[in-house]
């Protein structure tokens with residue numbers, strides 16, 4: 719049986735605050751095959767690794783990423799995700815800022831992440847999810863492509879290979895963003911993500927532009943036959959977010975191609991790869 723590639727979600731969000739270098743380092747150290755990273759574009763066109771539209775749940779600031787300049791974002795400290803409506807305790811902020819991998823709580827730019835990933839080429843691959851596809855029209859995908867070229871991860875629109883697999887791929891919930899990427903970088907593997915309602919997009923998933931489909935694990939719980947159906951249609955299946963032990967067993971038994979998890983060490987153990 720082929721085991722799924724293990725991808726650490728937002729770095730390895732159960733091991734360190736999401737989207738900090740500490741999380742990406744943790745993912746690398748435990749042996750994840752790849753890391754997943756959400757990117758957004760700041761008002762002045764810089765790609766940063768931030769999941770939410772707003773920064774209030776992962777920093778001590780307020781505002782919308784795409785409405786702030788990088789210099790403004792850098793005034794705030796980023797760290798552990800806090801529960802809605804609660805504030806960080808001062809000692810929590812101080813503890814995060816003292817952690818060298820967190821870089822004094824500075825927001826993680828994609829450039830800084832790629833600096834880290836490409837310092838040891840081939841160690842861990844990259845799955846980049848673009849957020850807010852309409853806010854900046856094509857600029858997010860264009861900036862991403864130019865960044866990947868600059869770091870030598872993309873050549874003429876096609877990713878370099880690491881351990882027999884493309885070093886980088888792009889993911890999005892937006893069909894528009896996936897299509898744009900396929901136009902701009904035809905050799906780039908793309909993953910069409912889908913949340914909870916499979917039926918309306920089933921046809922697009924199976925026959926659309928993307929090279930892979932990315933259902934939530936909740937979809938597979940109710941429709942396990944989708945994996946074989948998608949693979950028969952020539953699509954890889956990349957499943958998120960596989961955190962429960964029962965879901966780890968499910969994705970192994972269904973033969974999915976890629977499992978995205980906050981707990982890469984636990985998943986690797988369950989797959990017998992530790």
Ligand code: G3P
Pocket residue numbers: 727754756769847889911932958959978
């Ligand atoms: O890898 C896909 C997954 O990350 C999508 O969900 O909300 O965590 O970005 P989200």
Ligand code: CA
Pocket residue numbers: 754755756847
């Ligand atoms: Ca994501």
